Amino acid sequence: MHSKILILDFGSQVTQLIARRVREAGVFSEVYPYDVSDEFIRNYGAAGIILSGGPNSVTEGDTPRAPQAVFEIGVPVFGICYGMQTMAEQLGGKVEMGHVREFGYAEVRARGHTALLKDISDFTTPEGHGMLKVWMSHGDKVNDMPPGFKLMASTPNCPIAGMADEERKFYAFQFHPEVTHTVQGQAILTRFVTEICGCKQDWNMPDYIAEAVEAIRQQVGSDEVILGLSGGVDSSVAAALIHRAIGDQLTCVFVDHGLLRLDEGKMVMEMFANNLGVKVIHVDATQQFMGHLAGVTDPEAKRKIIGREFVEVFHAESDKLKNAKWLAQGTIYPDVIESAGKGKKAAHTIKSHHNVGGLPETLNLKLLEPLRELFKDEVRKLGVALGLPHAMVYRHPFPGPGLGVRILGEVKKEFADLLRRADAIFIEELRNTKDEQGQSWYDKTSQAFAVFLPVKSVGVMGDGRTYEYVVALRAVQTQDFMTAHWAHLPHELLGQVSNRIINEVRGINRVVYDISGKPPATIEWE
Numbered sequence: 001m002h003s004k005i006l007i008l009d010f011g012s013q014v015t016q017l018i019a020r021r022v023r024e025a026g027v028f029s030e031v032y033p034y035d036v037s038d039e040f041i042r043n044y045g046a047a048g049i050i051l052s053g054g055p056n057s058v059t060e061g062d063t064p065r066a067p068q069a070v071f072e073i074g075v076p077v078f079g080i081c082y083g084m085q086t087m088a089e090q091l092g093g094k095v096e097m098g099h100v101r102e103f104g105y106a107e108v109r110a111r112g113h114t115a116l117l118k119d120i121s122d123f124t125t126p127e128g129h130g131m132l133k134v135w136m137s138h139g140d141k142v143n144d145m146p147p148g149f150k151l152m153a154s155t156p157n158c159p160i161a162g163m164a165d166e167e168r169k170f171y172a173f174q175f176h177p178e179v180t181h182t183v184q185g186q187a188i189l190t191r192f193v194t195e196i197c198g199c200k201q202d203w204n205m206p207d208y209i210a211e212a213v214e215a216i217r218q219q220v221g222s223d224e225v226i227l228g229l230s231g232g233v234d235s236s237v238a239a240a241l242i243h244r245a246i247g248d249q250l251t252c253v254f255v256d257h258g259l260l261r262l263d264e265g266k267m268v269m270e271m272f273a274n275n276l277g278v279k280v281i282h283v284d285a286t287q288q289f290m291g292h293l294a295g296v297t298d299p300e301a302k303r304k305i306i307g308r309e310f311v312e313v314f315h316a317e318s319d320k321l322k323n324a325k326w327l328a329q330g331t332i333y334p335d336v337i338e339s340a341g342k343g344k345k346a347a348h349t350i351k352s353h354h355n356v357g358g359l360p361e362t363l364n365l366k367l368l369e370p371l372r373e374l375f376k377d378e379v380r381k382l383g384v385a386l387g388l389p390h391a392m393v394y395r396h397p398f399p400g401p402g403l404g405v406r407i408l409g410e411v412k413k414e415f416a417d418l419l420r421r422a423d424a425i426f427i428e429e430l431r432n433t434k435d436e437q438g439q440s441w442y443d444k445t446s447q448a449f450a451v452f453l454p455v456k457s458v459g460v461m462g463d464g465r466t467y468e469y470v471v472a473l474r475a476v477q478t479q480d481f482m483t484a485h486w487a488h489l490p491h492e493l494l495g496q497v498s499n500r501i502i503n504e505v506r507g508i509n510r511v512v513y514d515i516s517g518k519p520p521a522t523i524e525w526e
């Protein structure tokens with residue numbers, strides 16, 4: 001049995017990051033909603049409990065509180081932001097609605113020489129104070145500490161930015177150690193779970209796989225599962241994991257909508273059907289997709305058509321199976337955060353992701369989403385541990401609607417064929433570079449591709465006049481795809497790509513490079 005950390009979620013946008021940091025420390029953890037019962041807390045067997053942040057204010061009645069048992073069962077407790085505020089309130093301290101709200105970077109003075117912070121700091125002031133560079137996001141603050149607590153950290157705006165009752169091993173911070181902007185955040189959480197809670201650092205990817213496999217078997221029983229396999233990272237890793245769990249009960253459906261990259265279909269079939277022994281149905285739905293897309297120029301209309309036709313195909317394929325009760329998806333945590341955010345804040349829809357998530361009721365399939373707690377880089381590590389080739393796991397993401405959102409305006413087969421070839425040249429040239437560390441520009445960019453512009457311009461080739469189409473190259477660097485910088489590719493490389501495309505792809509006589517960031521542009525052009 002692993003020792004385990006219980007994380008109680010008060011609704012923060014970044015709760016899963018806490019779980020991720022604990023995983024990175026090699027310790028097992030699970031996230032539960034804050035309102036589990038006292039009995040649950042007593043029986044769970046946690047080596048320590050972490051209380052997350054959250055959008056509410058403890059100064060208002062009827063807002064979330066931790067089960068009282070959290071503070072009674074004698075295990076260490078770590079409060080973060082709202083978690084600190086409710087800890088203070090529940091143990092007899094005082095929280096006030098702040099007059100100054102603090103969002104973003106702050107420097108915090110570490111105080112009190114606690115077991116948690118000893119020798120952790122980012123720099124020392126001339127007066128000899130240890131300082132931490134942290135990330136804050138709060139309005140309320142603790143004004144009086146509960147009995148038994150001493151001051152652990154402070155800022156000018158927030159005199160009680162950290163507090164500790166070392167007797168009971170209760171620790172709390174107003175800032176967020178789980179985000180990477182808090183430089184020592186991982187060190188602080190690692191120390192909490194190892195030295196303060198006494199957990200062994202014995203939890204690793206093979207254990208994760210074993211537990212996920214067991215959970216999938218429990219959930220699915222003897223039912224059949226279908227999975228939309230794109231050849232992208234997420235659905236490939238999901239397929240490998242589910243296949244490990246239930247073998248032939250899994251059927252993957254790979255849809256070729258005629259808008260895939262060059263040789264994509266061949267590659268996916270070889271990899272999965274031939275090398276990994278996974279059952280894959282290759283559906284050539286080119287006619288169906290292209291037929292419905294004919295004459296349609298509006299980007300949202302195109303996306304909706306593609307989403308609808310995907311569902312049609314999955315529907316038809318699941319009907320052919322005897323006992324298909326589940327639709328598996330490669331949904332990962334950022335997808336979950338984004339959709340929750342949309343529900344709460346009524347944000348504008350910038351793009352309708354084709355997402356199989358918006359499935360019609362009539363499909364009558366339950367969802368199986370074994371990756372929904374993981375971040376992209378963790379999914380990649382999982383893929384490698386499952387034996388998928390490095391090159392597949394570290395591919396750039398490719399959107400479900402494929403070249404459909406990279407051919408501006410009406411999608412035509414002729415355009416898709418030109419774009420596929422231009423794109424393959426760009427990617428090949430990126431892969432062929434190498435810096436001193438042995439990294440290629442493909443590795444150093446997060447996503448790179450060509451875009452087809454259905455406008456013609458005049459050129460001169462071999463003394464003859466040409467009047468042909470334009471291709472735009474796009475390459476971006478990003479952590480989370482929510483914001484992105486355009487990649488500063490070397491001019492020689494761009495020149496080489498441009499030369500090859502114009503020389504090798506008849507029909508293209510001009511290549512341009514996209515130098516827009518996100519925001520204000522988006523990564524895809526439609």
Ligand SMILES: Nc1ncnc2c1ncn2[C@@H]1O[C@H](COP(=O)(O)OP(=O)(O)OP(=O)(O)O)[C@@H](O)[C@H]1O
Nearest residue numbers: 228229230232233234235254255330397398399400
């Ligand atoms: N051509 C396709 N055939 C079948 N399913 C698809 C296809 N394209 C996309 N999907 C489904 O849509 C889901 C979402 O696509 P998305 O691009 O976000 O993930 P991915 O393709 O698995 O990974 P990546 O982000 O690396 O491209 C996929 O997990 C897959 O289930």
Ligand SMILES: O=c1[nH]c(=O)c2[nH+]cn([C@@H]3O[C@H](COP(=O)(O)O)[C@@H](O)[C@H]3O)c2[nH]1
Nearest residue numbers: 352353354355397399400401481522523524
């Ligand atoms: O599976 C997907 N279905 C979609 O409909 C879709 N639209 C955009 N993307 C990918 O999402 C990331 C952000 O893209 P944007 O900046 O263009 O919104 C980039 O990685 C895009 O490739 C999609 N992925």
Ligand SMILES: NC(=O)CC[C@H](N)C(=O)O
Nearest residue numbers: 053054081082138139140
């Ligand atoms: N990030 C948080 O947990 C915020 C806590 C609380 N809602 C505040 O604004 O102070």
Ligand SMILES: [Mg+2]
Nearest residue numbers: 232398399400
């Ligand atoms: Mg994809």
